[in-house]
Amino acid sequence: MSSTTSIRNRPEAIRAVPVRHPGRWIAVAVIVLLTAMFVNMLVTNSAFHWDFIAQNILSTPVARGALTSMELTICAMVIGIVLGVVLAIMRLSPNRVLSSAAWLYIWAFRGIPRLVLCVLFGNLGILYGRLEFGLPFDHQIGQLFGVTDFHARIFGLNWSSLIYGFVAGLLALALSEGAYMAEIVRAGMQAVDPGQTEAAQALGMRRPTVLRRIVLPQAMRVIVPPTGNETIAMLKDTSLVAYVPVTNELFFQLQHIGARTYLIFPMLVAACIWYLAMTSVLMVGQYFLEKRFSRGFGATGRARMRLRTRGAGAPGGVVEE
Amino acid sequence: MSDAEVSDQPEPPGPAGSTDLPPPADCMVLADNVHKSFGRLEVLRGIDLAVPAGSVACVLGPSGGGKSTFLRCINHLEKIDAGRVWVDGELVGYRQSGDRLHEMRERDIAEQRSRIGMVFQRFNLFPHLTARQNVMEAPCQVKGKRRTEARTRADELLARVGLADKGETYPAQLSGGQQQRVAIARALAMDPKLMLFDEPTSALDPELVGEVLDVMKDLARSGMTMVVVTHEIGFAREVADTVVFIDGGVVVEAGPPDQVIANPRHERTKSFLSKVL
Numbered sequence A: 001m002s003s004t005t006s007i008r009n010r011p012e013a014i015r016a017v018p019v020r021h022p023g024r025w026i027a028v029a030v031i032v033l034l035t036a037m038f039v040n041m042l043v044t045n046s047a048f049h050w051d052f053i054a055q056n057i058l059s060t061p062v063a064r065g066a067l068t069s070m071e072l073t074i075c076a077m078v079i080g081i082v083l084g085v086v087l088a089i090m091r092l093s094p095n096r097v098l099s100s101a102a103w104l105y106i107w108a109f110r111g112i113p114r115l116v117l118c119v120l121f122g123n124l125g126i127l128y129g130r131l132e133f134g135l136p137f138d139h140q141i142g143q144l145f146g147v148t149d150f151h152a153r154i155f156g157l158n159w160s161s162l163i164y165g166f167v168a169g170l171l172a173l174a175l176s177e178g179a180y181m182a183e184i185v186r187a188g189m190q191a192v193d194p195g196q197t198e199a200a201q202a203l204g205m206r207r208p209t210v211l212r213r214i215v216l217p218q219a220m221r222v223i224v225p226p227t228g229n230e231t232i233a234m235l236k237d238t239s240l241v242a243y244v245p246v247t248n249e250l251f252f253q254l255q256h257i258g259a260r261t262y263l264i265f266p267m268l269v270a271a272c273i274w275y276l277a278m279t280s281v282l283m284v285g286q287y288f289l290e291k292r293f294s295r296g297f298g299a300t301g302r303a304r305m306r307l308r309t310r311g312a313g314a315p316g317g318v319v320e321e
Numbered sequence B: 001m002s003d004a005e006v007s008d009q010p011e012p013p014g015p016a017g018s019t020d021l022p023p024p025a026d027c028m029v030l031a032d033n034v035h036k037s038f039g040r041l042e043v044l045r046g047i048d049l050a051v052p053a054g055s056v057a058c059v060l061g062p063s064g065g066g067k068s069t070f071l072r073c074i075n076h077l078e079k080i081d082a083g084r085v086w087v088d089g090e091l092v093g094y095r096q097s098g099d100r101l102h103e104m105r106e107r108d109i110a111e112q113r114s115r116i117g118m119v120f121q122r123f124n125l126f127p128h129l130t131a132r133q134n135v136m137e138a139p140c141q142v143k144g145k146r147r148t149e150a151r152t153r154a155d156e157l158l159a160r161v162g163l164a165d166k167g168e169t170y171p172a173q174l175s176g177g178q179q180q181r182v183a184i185a186r187a188l189a190m191d192p193k194l195m196l197f198d199e200p201t202s203a204l205d206p207e208l209v210g211e212v213l214d215v216m217k218d219l220a221r222s223g224m225t226m227v228v229v230t231h232e233i234g235f236a237r238e239v240a241d242t243v244v245f246i247d248g249g250v251v252v253e254a255g256p257p258d259q260v261i262a263n264p265r266h267e268r269t270k271s272f273l274s275k276v277l
C-alpha cells in the first residue's frame, strides 16, 4: 500500500480561500477602540495626578508596607498549608474523633469572614488578660479535693504583649487559610488512585511514609493550582489586617497618604499597581511549581524526560533531593 | 452454617481437606479455613491452601470467585474474619499468646508485608517516580538502605527483567508489559521470600503477555515461592506445582496441573476450563 502512494505524484498543496469571520473583526475593532479610550482617559484626566503617584509609590512607608504585606502573605500561607495538610490527614483518618475535630475546625474557620476574624483577634486581649501555662482545670481539680485556692500554673505571659498587631493579623489569616487549604489538600489526596496506597503498603511502607513519599507528591499536582489562587487571594486579604489594627501594611499606608493630602484617588491607583505587580510575581512562581509537580504526568513530564536523557545532568538528582 | 456448606462439597483431593493440612512451619503459605465477608456478602467461605517453599501455586477460577480477595488476605491487605493464615511459619496480621489473638501493630504488619512481594493487575507503579526510583523507593524508605547501594541493586533488577536501559523513564512512557516488569523488579527489590501475583497479564495486549510470563517463569526457575492468580492456563500447566481452582469462595479442586487441568474431577472445574481453553 505504502509503495503505491509513494509512486504516485504528490498532488498540488491545497490553497483554499479561508472562511471569513466578520464577527471577530468587529469584536477586535470594538476592543481596540475601548482600549484607546481607556488609555486616553488615563493620560488626559488630571485627577490621576501621575506625578504624585510616581512620587509616592516607592516612598519608604509605602515600600515598607508592601514588604509587610508580602511577609504576611508568605507567613500566613506557610502556616495555612502546614495546618491544611494536618487537618486533611485528620479529616481522612479512620478515627472518628480526629475527623470530626477537623470537620468542626473547617466549619468554623471557613464560616467566619476574614475581616471579622481580624477584628476578633485584635481584641482577644479582652478574653484573656494573661496567657498561662500549667495543669488544665486546676481550680476544678482543687475543689474536688477540697482545696479552694489551688493553682498549678508554671508560667504566664501577658496576652496583649504576645498577640498584638502583626501576630494577631497573621494568626487570623493563617487559621482561616488552614481551613481552605485542608479542603484543597483533601481533594488532592482523594484524587490519588487507592491502588498507589495499596502498592506502597504491600512493599512494607507504613502510613506516614506512604503519605509523605507516595500520596502527597502525587496529590501536589491537584493541590498546587488552587494553592496559587489562595496565595493571590491571601495577598489581597492582607489589606484586612488594617482592622486588627496593623498600620504598617501597604493599603493602609497608601490610604493614609491619600487622606493626608486629599489626593485619595491617585493613592488607590497606586495600590492597584502594587497589588498587580505582586500578584504577577506570584503567578510566575506558580508556573514553575506546576511544572515541577507534573513530572511523570503527560506532556510536560515527557518534555523533561527527553531533555534529561539527552543532557548529561545527574540522573534522578533533581527528583530526589 | 458456612462450615456445613463447605463440608457439603465432595471431598476434594490434595491439600484442600482441612484436617490434613501440614504444620505451618513446613509451608511458605498455609491458609486454614479462611473466611472473609464484605458486609453481608460472604466472599471467602473456608479456603485451605498449603504452598511449600520453592513451589508455584496457580489459582484459577471464574470472575468474582474470591481469588483476588484471598491473595490480599495473604499479605493482610484484607483482614480475615475467621481462620488463620501463616507465611513462613508466622501468623499473618495477628500475634497469638495463649489462646488469645492480638491484632498486630501497624509497624509489625508492615514488616511482614515487606517480606512478601505483590504484583497487581493494573501495575500500580508510582507515576511520579522513574522506573529506577520505583525500584529504589521501598529499600530506601523501609529498609533504610543507602541510595548508592539501592541504585546498584535496582539496576541489577531492571537488567534481570530486561529493562536495563529504562531506568530513567517514567511509567507513563513505558508499555504495559514494561510497566509490569518494572513492578516485578520493584517487588523483588525487597528480597521477598514469597511473591503474590494478581492476574499480572490481564491488563496487557496479547503480544505483551509473553514478555511478562517469561520473567515469571525465570523467577519460578530460580526457586522463588509464588502464588499466581491467572487465566493463562498454558502458564499454569507449564510452571505450576499446584493448581488451585477457587469458585464461590471455596477451593473446589487442587492438585498438580496434569490432574486439575488435564483431568478435572469436578463439574465446575470442567465447565470453567472448557470456557477458557
Ligand SMILES: Nc1ncnc2c1ncn2[C@@H]1O[C@H](COP(=O)(O)OP(=O)(O)OP(=O)(O)O)[C@@H](O)[C@H]1O
Pocket (backbone or CB within 6 Å): B038, B041, B043, B061, B062, B063, B064, B065, B066, B067, B068, B069, B070
Ligand atoms: N472491597 C470490597 N468491598 C465489597 N465487595 C468486594 C470488595 N472486594 C471484592 N468484593 C467482592 O468480592 C467478590 C470476590 O471478588 P474478587 O475480586 O476476590 O474476585 P476474583 O475472583 O478476583 O475475580 P476476578 O477474576 O474478576 O478478578 C466479588 O463479588 C466482589 O464484588
Ligand SMILES: [Mg+2]
Pocket (backbone or CB within 6 Å): B067, B068, B069, B198, B199
Ligand atoms: Mg481479581
